[in-house]
Amino acid sequence: MADILQHLNKEQRDAVEAYEGPVMVIAGAGSGKTRVLTYRVAHLLNQGIDAFRILALTFTNKAAREMKERILKLVGDGNARNVWMGTFHSVFARVLRSEGHRLGFPSNFTIYDSDDSKRLIKTIIKENNLDDKVYMPNFVLGRISAAKTNLITAAEYNDSFEIKQQDTMSGKPLLGKLYQVYANRCRRASAMDFDDLLLFTYILLRDYDDVLVKYQRKFQYVLVDEYQDTNRVQYMILKKLVANDENICVVGDDAQSIYAFRGANIQNILNFKNDYPDAREFKLEQNYRSTKTIVKAANSIIVNNKDQIFKEIWTRNDEGDLVQVMKAGTDIEEGRMVANAIFEQKMNGQLPNDAFAILYRTNAQSRSIEEALRKLNIPYRIYGGLSFYNRKEIKDLLAYFRLTVNNKDEEALKRVINYPARGIGKTSLQKIIIAADQHNLTMWDVICDAGKYALQINSGTLTRISEFVTMIKSFSVQLKTHSAFDLAKLITSSSNIRKDLFNDKSPEGINRYENVEELLNAIKDFTENEREPDPGKDDGGEVSENANSIRTLDEFMQDVALLTDADSQDKNSGDKVTLMTIHAAKGLEFPHVFIVGIEENLFPSIQSLGSRQDLEEERRLFYVAITRAEKKLTLSYAETRYRWGNTTICEPSRFLEEIDPKYIDFPRKPVLRIHSEAKTTSAQMPVPMAHRKLKKIKKGIVPPEGNGGFENANSDKIQPGQQVEHSRFGKGKVLTVEGEGASKKAAIFFNAVGQKQLLLKYAKLKIL
DNA sequence: ACCGTATTCAGCGCG
DNA sequence: TGAATACGGT
Numbered sequence: 175m176a177d178i179l180q181h182l183n184k185e186q187r188d189a190v191e192a193y194e195g196p197v198m199v200i201a202g203a204g205s206g207k208t209r210v211l212t213y214r215v216a217h218l219l220n221q222g223i224d225a226f227r228i229l230a231l232t233f234t235n236k237a238a239r240e241m242k243e244r245i246l247k248l249v250g251d252g253n254a255r256n257v258w259m260g261t262f263h264s265v266f267a268r269v270l271r272s273e274g275h276r277l278g279f280p281s282n283f284t285i286y287d288s289d290d291s292k293r294l295i296k297t298i299i300k301e302n303n304l305d306d307k308v309y310m311p312n313f314v315l316g317r318i319s320a321a322k323t324n325l326i327t328a329a330e331y332n333d334s335f336e337i338k339q340q341d342t343m344s345g346k347p348l349l350g351k352l353y354q355v356y357a358n359r360c361r362r363a364s365a366m367d368f369d370d371l372l373l374f375t376y377i378l379l380r381d382y383d384d385v386l387v388k389y390q391r392k393f394q395y396v397l398v399d400e401y402q403d404t405n406r407v408q409y410m411i412l413k414k415l416v417a418n419d420e421n422i423c424v425v426g427d428d429a430q431s432i433y434a435f436r437g438a439n440i441q442n443i444l445n446f447k448n449d450y451p452d453a454r455e456f457k458l459e460q461n462y463r464s465t466k467t468i469v470k471a472a473n474s475i476i477v478n479n480k481d482q483i484f485k486e487i488w489t490r491n492d493e494g495d496l497v498q499v500m501k502a503g504t505d506i507e508e509g510r511m512v513a514n515a516i517f518e519q520k521m522n523g524q525l526p527n528d529a530f531a532i533l534y535r536t537n538a539q540s541r542s543i544e545e546a547l548r549k550l551n552i553p554y555r556i557y558g559g560l561s562f563y564n565r566k567e568i569k570d571l572l573a574y575f576r577l578t579v580n581n582k583d584e585e586a587l588k589r590v591i592n593y594p595a596r597g598i599g600k601t602s603l604q605k606i607i608i609a610a611d612q613h614n615l616t617m618w619d620v621i622c623d624a625g626k627y628a629l630q631i632n633s634g635t636l637t638r639i640s641e642f643v644t645m646i647k648s649f650s651v652q653l654k655t656h657s658a659f660d661l662a663k664l665i666t667s668s669s670n671i672r673k674d675l676f677n678d679k680s681p682e683g684i685n686r687y688e689n690v691e692e693l694l695n696a697i698k699d700f701t702e703n704e705r706e707p708d709p710g711k712d713d714g715g716e717v718s719e720n721a722n723s724i725r726t727l728d729e730f731m732q733d734v735a736l737l738t739d740a741d742s743q744d745k746n747s748g749d750k751v752t753l754m755t756i757h758a759a760k761g762l763e764f765p766h767v768f769i770v771g772i773e774e775n776l777f778p779s780i781q782s783l784g785s786r787q788d789l790e791e792e793r794r795l796f797y798v799a800i801t802r803a804e805k806k807l808t809l810s811y812a813e814t815r816y817r818w819g820n821t822t823i824c825e826p827s828r829f830l831e832e833i834d835p836k837y838i839d840f841p842r843k844p845v846l847r848i849h850s851e852a853k854t855t856s857a858q859m860p861v862p863m864a865h866r867k868l869k870k871i872k873k874g875i876v877p878p879e880g881n882g883g884f885e886n887a888n889s890d891k892i893q894p895g896q897q898v899e900h901s902r903f904g905k906g907k908v909l910t911v912e913g914e915g916a917s918k919k920a921a922i923f924f925n926a927v928g929q930k931q932l933l934l935k936y937a938k939l940k941i942l
Numbered sequence: 943a944c945c946g947t948a949t950t951c952a953g954c955g956c957g
Numbered sequence: 958t959g960a961a962t963a964c965g966g967t
Binding site for chain 3: 943944945947948952
């Protein structure tokens with residue numbers, strides 16, 4: 175048992191063995207981060223520490239599940255099952271179910287997903303007769319979310335003179351009011367949004383000593399994965415939880431922080447040592463994933479960032495192939511080149527499809543790639559599209575379940591009161607909402623007693639409303655007496671959802687019907703499977719009070735809001751090429767990786783060019799993308815790209831120049847690559863012509879190509895000793911020139927940014 | 943109440 | 958371009 179540590183290298187072992195006190199592990203890409211976490215938990219268990227006292231927080235549910243499996247394998251006995259493991263949201267949602275009553279929330283509170291939040295905020299904006307061009311729902315939600323993430327409640331938001339002034343100056347003085355109304359509505363509906371799960375947890379720990387003490391005792395050892403992507407409220411929760419023993423271990427990589435745009439605070443990792451002066455820090459710098467070439471290429475990119483913890487990732491793996499760069503005329507051609515390259519590499523290496531991943535910056539880029547793959551009959555799977563739980567039919571059915579569990583859930587009520595159509599239309603609904611507001615009641619209260627509120631709804635509609643209420647009530651009373659599956663089945667039929675979907679015989683309709691069946695199957699599985707031991711019950715927790723009783727629908731609904739596609743996705747995986755955004759690829763690895771669309775204004779994204787921080791986040795994103803590759807990395811860019819219905823001219827990304835050219839294999843001539851397609855398409859001919867024509871049209875929008883004397887045509891003339899000026903790096907001196915033709919490169923020392931290796935083919939240099 | 947047409951918008955997305 | 962929503966006519 176003790177020799178599990180033999181599987182670890184020195185640094186990993188040190189990090190695992192230092193199990194008391196604050197520890198930070200800076201784990202470079204592919205350095206065995208997950209390994210350290212799993213072994214650390216295993217090690218804690220082997221030290222005799224009670225599994226119920228260990229809390230491991232992960233970034234996704236999937237990561238939690240996988241980690242749990244690995245630990246179970248390592249430790250052997252089932253004890254590891256009792257470790258609290260999950261995302262911040264799922265763990266603290268459970269805490270809130272048992273403690274939330276102190277804040278006025280019942281244990282059956284609903285969790286609003288972002289869709290619910292958006293509908294609600296839209297409703298509120300409309301109710302207040304505000305212009306949704308000024309108060310754009312997404313923007314308003316963003317503000318509210320940011321406030322919650324930074325521990326600012328609605329009351330505090332409205333009390334803050336500074337915030338008020340800021341909002342007034344930006345022409346949106348009513349943001350505070352909207353926040354307040356939104357919060358009131360959530361509360362009235364006994365609902366929390368995702369941010370509330372964290373904010374209320376923090377408030378609970380801050381204001382209720384007994385709660386704080388209870389959970390400090392419960393969570394004696396806390397581990398946090400992907401610490402670089404935690405935000406302020408998560409940070410504060412952790413700080414509260416571990417304040418006594420400081421047995422906290424955070425694992426992360428500042429170089430892979432890619433979620434600052436939604437509030438992740440990279441300072442959490444950079445400041446860890448200030449927060450915990452006794453903290454021990456371990457760096458995992460040996461990469462086990464990628465070839466030397468890939469590791470070094472990645473390093474040469476990330477050094478361009480200023481904000482980072484110094485580390486040097488290295489590997490004992492083979493040198494490997496050079497990073498291949500492909501240049502395409504158009505996005506269509508880029509797709510073809512990638513598909514052809516995969517086809518070739520598959521043949522040459524006898525590789526399965528799932529050895530390949532194609533990563534892109536934006537979802538919109540997947541289309542041209544998909545088409546090309548389809549033409550070559552290469553099976554693929556796209557991640558990040560509409561997830562199962564986001565489908566309309568699933569949400570509709572879940573809304574019935576939600577309303578059954580929590581009658582106050584207004585977003586659910588609005589969703590299903592007239593679906594399937596039962597003649598309770600928009601106007602009637604509006605009247606109900608107004609009455610609810612006037613009497614400060616929930617919509618449910620109003621429709622329960624519809625006669626009482628002088629709604630001015632005609633009697634036929636009133637009858638239908640009362641039938642609806644009766645139906646939902648009949649579901650609610652069966653919650654505790656029927657299994658989740660039985661009740662779900664009943665609801666599906668009694669609500670007429672089953673009939674409604676069954677009658678639709680279009681292919682989409684059939685698909686929807688099947689999806690509903692699939693959800694019911696999932697509930698059946700849930701009903702039949704044993705309940706996980708619930709560590710939420712007081713210490714020990716082995717025997718929960720209902721251990722032998724049936725599993726009910728409200729139990730099922732507790733988990734479902736926090737599930738995502740990841741759960742339903744892996745089972746039907748099969749041998750397919752993976753297509754996903756780089757964000758979605760975090761934490762994954764593939765033998766062969768293609769990163770497409772490496773162009774200025776796309777990657778880095780045009781929105782990131784304004785600030786150094788944003789640009790550095792894009793660079794980290796590129797770093798993450800590169801480090802997904804194990805064996806071979808291929809980068810591609812197109813000279814023109816169809817975007818928003820227009821063809822735009824593209825320049826290769828600055829990131830391409832930043833890669834040390836000695837790791838790059840240069841663009842192949844498109845002619846070589848598309849010959850196999852020559853007979854099936856005529857697209858290659860028009861390309862250059864269309865290209866030229868568009869250049870003229872777009873001249874005003876696209877950065878001038880001449881670039882004020884910054885040409886790359888004069889690469890022949892560049893010689894050591896010359897003073898040159900670069901369009902971005904400024905003035906510098908040429909140190910060496912090597913290579914020939916396309917691979918000709920120069921080492922140049924720039925006054926502003928230091929020494930750079932530049933590929934003269936790309937570099938826009940002016941000789942001074 | 944419902945359906946077809948006009949308009950708008952377009953970055954990544956954990957829970 | 959095309960998806961999602963708002964609007965206006967029946």
